[in-house]
Amino acid sequence: MKRKGLSLFALLLVICLGLSGCSSSGSQSTSSDGSGKKQTLVVWTFFDQVKLLAKQFEKSHPNVDVQVKVFPGDQYKTKLQTALQTKTNVPDVFDLERGYISSFINTPFVADLSDMGGDKLVKDMVPYVADLGKDDDGHVKAVADSSSPIGLWYHRKAAKKWLGTDDPDKISAMINSWDKIITLGKKVYKESNGKVHLLDSTGSIYDMEKYQMQPWVKNNVFQIDSKWNDVLNTMRTVRQENVDAKLAGSSPGWGSALNNYDPAGKAIMFGVPSWATMDVDTKDGKADGQFGVAKAPVGSYDGGTYRAIYANTSKKKLAYEFVQFDASEKWQNYNLKNTGNMPSLLSVYDQNADSYTPPMYGDQKVLNMYKDISEQIPAAPAGKYTADINSTFGGIVTDMLNKGKSNQWAFDQLKEKVKESYPEFKFK
Amino acid sequence: MRKTKRIKSLKKSRFGYFFIAPYFIVFLIFGLYPIIYSFYTSFSKWDGFSPPVFIGLDNYQRLFTNLEFYHSILNTLIIWIVSIVPELIIALLLALILNERFVKGKHVFRAVFYFPNIVTAITIGVLVNLMFDWQTGSINKLLMALHITDHPINWFGHSFLAQIIISAVMCWQWFGVNMLIFTAGLxxxxxxxxxAAEVDGANRFQITMNITLPLLKPVILFTVITSIIGGMQIFEVPLVAGNASGDSTQTMMVYLYNTAFTRFQYGYASSISYGMFIIILIFSIISLLVSRSRKKNTQSV
Incomplete structure (x- = not known):
């Protein structure tokens, strides 16, 4: 009997030890009453700079302790999805990336910010930024503190040598259509004896044009915007005329070309979002004055980080205060000056337009340029399938250019792939 | 009599079960349960947000008619075969050489050959990208400097070249491990x-062919089967190296990953994992049957 009892105890101990690792730590609040004790807010993100936001929020809310948990890479969205589904260990506030935001904000796990006054938060934001955070019914579900317009960054020394000027306005005027870019690119290639290319990659054209198109899927019907034909023709001409340096975006080769300021370097211009400063080596002032930003023929953006609130959090009010702070002028001014992230509020653009000159852009006041670009971007919902189909088509278009195939070949390939990935769609 | 009593008392003792319980509890929770749950999921439509909806065999029907899945099987097989054949040959040759008495510093060589396996797949992927970059890669620069080619080669723009690169990386990463297994067998x-063979006047080649290799057969079979299981699940290096022309580096695992974590089609992704399980099982059974039939033939001779 004694032995049986001992055995039972041992078994219980083993089970307890085993399960203790699975227990939920949850988002515990040290206190949620008004007794003066600190409240805890748990924030999940994939983006390290959120810690800065948390610190600033804590400064203005001394009774709040913001615990930021950073999960870098692809594991983040899976971890978040699992937490939401199982309703265990769910953060009060969580970040969503543009690529998958639509899958999350159209679920009941995400709080409706419109019910809490969220429409006011996004009223003065760049229209495309505001719309990406809205669900299919137009309710605000997530808010971003920054915009990410794509500009054509150029190396100033190279621009002076090959384009005759490094003035951003003059260069913007020289490249305000794809035809002008092709003509200029041909000239640069010829004059440099085939060493220098005007553009980094045809991928930049693709990235700039993709959000100008009709959505891929409308009422469950897959469609290909006829405007793609012109874009693909432009990309083909750019490739055939050696206007681009064939540098795959964000590849190591692309990175080294971006950081090479020799006027005889591979490429003069790079189609990059405003946050691409993280790809530039700014150590010891190496990049100071090396870049200018010009406006591309079309306005576009790349990426975006949105903040949302867990629908069932017990700290909804505090979480909303956090999101409100995120959308405030106070934070976005601080964020712009300390990280270089472009604001989402148009008013912050205006307030800093004449004073904000980051060292890498020389004397250029980039905010006016970025504001213009941001306002040109068509506002549209994120779309559940947009990121995946854009990425699939991007790969196909690269193949099309490398193998010398026709536009129709690319469209057929895309249709086949989409049919296999999303059999639920109807096809015209 | 006493022996039987002792065995009985050993059998009666239940403490042994408690000692092995942690492993089995962990296995049941983190091993068996996900296996059974993913089997259930494979019969459902599930995006990871709303509850799974039972749809019968629809996912399997989609799987068996999906060209992308067959394409991913073909990619996996090509990458696996192109990597495994040289990998095992190099591993075996090195193991045989390093087993010779005249070789000095064997341990250093063994350690050095094992090093590639310590390097993480992410690092290897980045290295591959750097080396084989179309415009700025070191390999192209070298080939052009040696006048082997006039224009840089778009390595990942050609389906088969991309597969060869991934295979070469896999071979480089794993030959050291197989070499160690062969060494242990030797x-x-x-x-x-x-x-005895030396006394009979056999030379090194005859000894290798008639003694070493036949006796090493079980070890070779072991490495072949583990290579099949591992090779069918090639994942990290093709994922990090990025997509190549015609999705030629999209292996079965990469296809599964994209389906589950990019498209949030967890039900269909589960059916892919069971499809993979069947394929790996078939290949493992074939290799077992081949080895058995050879064994029988040898015995009957």
Whole structure:
């Protein structure tokens, strides 16, 4: 009997030890009453700079302790999805990336910010930024503190040598259509004896044009915007005329070309979002004055980080205060000056337009340029399938250019792939 | 009588079960349960947000009619075969050479050959990208400097070239591990057999072909089966190296990953994992049957 009892105890101990690792730590609040004790807010993100936001929020809310948990890479969205589904260990506030935001904000796990006054938060934001955070019914579900317009960054020394000027306005005027870019690119290639290319990659054209198109899927019907034909023709001409340096975006080769300021370097211009400063080596002032930003023929953006609130959090009010702070002028001014992230509020653009000159852009006041670009971007919902189909088509278009195939070949390939990935769609 | 009593008392003791319980509890929760749950999921439509909806065999029907899945199987097989054949040959040759008495510094060589396996797949992927970059890669620069080619080669723009690169990386990463397994097998062959063969006047080649390799067969079979299981699940390097022309580096695992974590089609992704399980099972059974039939043939001779 004694032995049986001992055995039972041992078994219980083993089970307890085993399960203790699975227990939920949850988002515990040290206190949620008004007794003066600190409240805890748990924030999940994939983006390290959120810690800065948390610190600033804590400064203005001394009774709040913001615990930021950073999960870098692809594991983040899976971890978040699992937490939401199982309703265990769910953060009060969580970040969503543009690529998958639509899958999350159209679920009941995400709080409706419109019910809490969220429409006011996004009223003065760049229209495309505001719309990406809205669900299919137009309710605000997530808010971003920054915009990410794509500009054509150029190396100033190279621009002076090959384009005759490094003035951003003059260069913007020289490249305000794809035809002008092709003509200029041909000239640069010829004059440099085939060493220098005007553009980094045809991928930049693709990235700039993709959000100008009709959505891929409308009422469950897959469609290909006829405007793609012109874009693909432009990309083909750019490739055939050696206007681009064939540098795959964000590849190591692309990175080294971006950081090479020799006027005889591979490429003069790079189609990059405003946050691409993280790809530039700014150590010891190496990049100071090396870049200018010009406006591309079309306005576009790349990426975006949105903040949302867990629908069932017990700290909804505090979480909303956090999101409100995120959308405030106070934070976005601080964020712009300390990280270089472009604001989402148009008013912050205006307030800093004449004073904000980051060292890498020389004397250029980039905010006016970025504001213009941001306002040109068509506002549209994120779309559940947009990121995946854009990425699939991007790969196909690269193949099309490398193998010398026709536009129709690319469209057929895309249709086949989409049919296999999303059999639920109807096809015209 | 006393012996039987002792065995009985051993059998009666239940403490042993408690000692092995942690492993089985962990296995049941983190191993068996996900396996069973993913089997259930494979019969459902599930995006990871709303509850799974039972749809019968629809996912399997989609799987068996999906060209992308067959394409991913073909990619996996090509990458696996192109990597495994040289990998095993190099591993075996090195193991045989390093098993010779005249070789000095064997341990250093063994350690050095094992090093590639310590490097993480992410690092290897980045290295591959750097080396084989179309415009700025070191390999193209070298080839052009040696006048082997006039224009840089778009390595990942050609389906088969991309597959060869991934295969070469896999081969480089794993030959050291197989070499160590072969070495362990070689060291278990009794020295007396070699000595007897030497007394009979056999040369090194004859000894290798008639003694070493036949006795190493079980070890070779082991490495082949583990390579099949591992090779069918090639994932990290093709994922990090990025997509190549015609999705030629999209292996079965990469396809599964994209389906589950990019498209949030967890039900269909589960059916892919069971499809993979069947394929791996078939290949493992084939290799077992081949080895058995050879064994029988040898015995009957």
């Amino acid at each position: 060291q278990s062959i009794p020295r007396t057999l070699y000595e």
